[in-house]
Amino acid sequence: LYFPQSTYSETIYVGQPAGAPVLQVHSMRERPSEEPYFCLSWRNIQKPPLYAAWFHLDPLTGVLYMNKTLEWTDFDSLSSSTLGYTRKLTLKVAAAPVSQKATCIHHSRVDVSLTFINATAPSCGQKMEKLCFPDGDISSHIKENRLPGALRQLRRFTHADICPNYTISYRVEAGTIEMPFAVNNATSELVVTAPVDREEKELYRLIIVCNVRTADMLHRLDTPLLINIYDEDDTAPYVNGTDSEDVLIEFSRSEGTVFGHVFVYDRDTTPSYPKDQTENKFVGTLMTNDSWIKDTFTILHGFREEKAMFGNVRGTVHEYKLSLSRNVLVDERRSVQLDYLVNDTTYPGTEGTVMLHFNITILPVPIQFSNITYIFVLSRKSSIYSQIGKVCVDNCLKFKGIDIVYQLEISDRNVSSDVLSCYTTVNVARSLEEMSGVLYVNDTKPFYRPECQELQYVLVAQEQQKQLQTKTHLLIIFDELSIKMAERPRSLTCAEKRQRGECETFKGMGAPTGRCHWRQGTDKGISENYSTCSPDLRTCPDGYCDVIESKNMSICPQDCTRVPIIGGHERGLMLGIKAGYGTCYCYSEKCFCEQDEMEEPICDDMC
Amino acid sequence: SSLSGLGTHGWRAPMDCLRASEMCNQNPQCSSRFRIMRQCLVGRDRTTMLANKECQAALEVLQDSPLYDCRCKRGMKKELQCLQSYWSIHMGLNEGEELYETSPYEPMHFSDEFRLASIISAMDSALSKGNLCSDTGKPCNPCLDAAKACNLNDTCKRQRSAYIATCNRATPITHNQEPCNRKRCHKALRQFFERVQTEFSYPLLFCSCRDKACAERRRQTIVPACSFEEKVKPNCLELRRTCRSDPLCRSRLADFHMNCQTTPHSITSCPNDNYHGCLVSYVGLIGSDVTPNYVDANHTNITISPWCSCRGSGNQETECEAFLRDFRENACLRNAIQAFGYGADAGFLPITESQSVVPSERPNLQPAIITKPVISSNDIKPVDSACVFSTCANLKDGGQKCSPSNSFECADESMLDPNMDGS
Amino acid sequence: CSLQEEEVTVSQLGLGYISDETVLFRYCSGRCEASRRNYDMTLAILKRNSKLIKEDLKKAKHRPCCRPTAYDKNISFLDNQSRYHTIHEVSARKCGCV
């Protein structure tokens, strides 16, 4: 048995006579043999509330009657924590099969909410619709695939005696499409005449016609009544098109990477509430005993509710994706067919399962420099931390889950110790966000020694899991014979300079040309294109504190600073100055962003 | 019960739940039952536990104790403990999945109306002091005036800066991490509304707007990117369940439902025509799991909603939509906000849900004012009044001339075609 | 030397933020004669005595400055593109001769 309404509500007035019906509760049958037995159920059976005695419930029809005539004093006897001229009385009606009427109060219950108004019933001639229909939203619900039966009393019992010589009758407005609903004229109950299929239609919008015949007039009042059709798991899952997906695993081999997806459809709804939901629950099983497959792959399952694709009726689309539960070795080579059984556990029928297939191909990734040698020309004026260039094993920018480390070795070991000491000039560091290497100036002293002309390195790239290694040649050529010691700069930060003139004559860290570069902003207001002095406009500022810049905060504070920024600015997500007002410049403890005209002196009391 | 005396108007003055539980603990019979009740509620399957004899007996005793009718005061000392005491007994009394629960807070009486009047007068004085709105030529932006009034008041400015700095802190966005610390942001918002006088905080929330920029500023008041929006919209019933697992949120939601529920039997659509009660309980929700906010910068027609949807409600879609409707289509809340915002502008007419008919009643209550209801032009919605066609019963007999009643104009005939399908 | 205040819009603060919100800008102004020490007196005399013409002595401040001794932690506002900003230590909270 189930109740076709989530709550029953009605208004009662002073003077409501004893024996008068108030409303009728219905209970829909789940099995033909069920006959409902109704009872009033109070939380505290021994001490029901004061107003319990005012009502009586017919156990067979579910009609609630007044047991006494309501007086003005009855209203005042009700204590309430709110003021005003209405009181809310909450009753609970339970319904059990007649065979279990002894335990009726322990069966499922529905709320009956009565609004007791501190006034007598309205006189005849008031709003006609009050005689026909209750206040507010009227809606009912029935389960799909269930038996016909009465689901709602249309008459408004509490207003029946207001106009005794009116005759009120109801009917369902005939519509173009067949509606399995009708009115039982004898009882004015709305009846569902046949089982309904939610997957066909989940909401019926009936027009209830109420005819009120007075002495000389016939009034017809229409109002919509919504009937929601409740779902049950009565349709099997199915696949639309393909139940398999081809997956190629090559450069992306890291844990958590997701590949491909297969969709399974189900015309039933799948409630996402409550979280540990039980209806229409899909369970999936990996159909393999191969431990390597079990340890390497997992299937991710998510679902969402859709309507349009199911003929404007809610249904569910399940999505299955293949995901790596660990890194795949760089030299792994394998072809696997992974079968995954999806089971609609609450579907009663036999075809509640669907088998999905993931055809997986894993290719090994060669760690090699295919026919490439690196040659870079380096200015002796370069300052320390100048970025020289990038090195990258084949496809290194696509690598995920393959860890590469780069190192430099000296090609010819038996050169003189003097020449050997030239090789401290260059070093390599692995980039932070990809698997490439960044060559940079690590020591500027060799720039001032004529014997250091050309450096021949061996660039070694080593994969960290299987220690696969590859090498190639790296040639660094100095652009001049030598420079005098006097020109040797004290390594400082370009970012301190706040004007073009002093910037472009300054030797700051990270400057490949040995000179800082001025970027002139053009926008008004706070802008990402702020004016600033930078060692290398290719990499600073670019909103990203790269592996070389993070070695020393003075190289590019615009990308890496964490110090307070004074003036109009927007901080980068992680670090640095994303946007600034006018010119941005930085000292060790603070950065400033301000308009350039700050320069001309303004007076104060010391002038 | 015997311990709580009757207040004025035959209304019972509630005892504070902290004192009530202290009194219960001093009474051996009451304290033992109170312990049993708490054990009854701890079990996962509460309903069966509550059906067992011992729990029933405990409930029986507790219904006679001051705990049964106790209440809490907003902003009182140890408010949270008071609310926890309240729910420890009322969780047993409710079924748990009710649409509406009784609010643990003491009701706001009519005397509080005057506080609303003072708020409105504060708005009047702000407007009359010749601020932006009354200056000719300057665009009228009451929300900007509210921000100015707040910035010029030390407490308001400090508290406002505190919650903005907390909510606006763009923590580094690593993959799919939320842009800010939502919990800390909610706490800062709650502190703002608890510590700042309503005369400064309410205008920021309920200022009346005549253009989009003003409406967008109003929408941004609670820093929605952090306190309101989330990557995924949860199901509203799931949101309600999460809220009801926290005593503070549960109390604020119950209070909102109680004070803002659209009431057909009132002129303002608010329970006891109490706008202020609705506004206070709405603000009480800000900073909880069910934080509501304006959904867009529409300055003509405000829509307020929590951040949730009814997708995935299964068979509880109607209940979910009812929960959402209490925010999105709430005439009481809308009237209360507009009354506050337009309070300074005369001529504000509350929208009523349906014709408010108060039948003949006891002589000392003031007569009801009946306003003409408005039927939407294109559809009958269940909540609207029915559509009436009247014809003369004896027209054919050419008898006495009768004029059909035309109390309503109905929409065009097509609207009545029942197979008009919409979901 | 005392705290003064001025109602200005955020845009008028001149930091580059564009917002019509009005904020209270507090600043320190006034004389500090009465707070001088022997140090100040000596420094003023040494600066006047042309024999000691060291550059940095000339620039040294021979009078206490009327400056903020505490600042409002921050000011938050909504700019005209409906984005929130928080700026730190804009307005003075306490003044003193330092």
Add this chain to the structure above:
Amino acid sequence: CSLQEEEVTVSQLGLGYISDETVLFRYCSGRCEASRRNYDMTLAILKRNSKLIKEDLKKAKHRPCCRPTAYDKNISFLDNQSRYHTIHEVSARKCGCV
């Protein structure tokens, strides 16, 4: 903004004491550009913006001052009439931008 020092005789301190003893006079000097706050930037802009011509705004200090943050407690010496004197807070001990 750093601590500088100068060897001077007590007489040269110009406080009226006559003594040939030489003492070390320390003072603070240097730029405070790098210590400015939003307060200083805003104040500078408001002062330049002629509309706000309030007198005390004009006098307000829009830059931190390089001033002593701690002083030598005192200096004692024997004057030329063989009498001892102690003078307080003549020499700076620490400097800062305030």
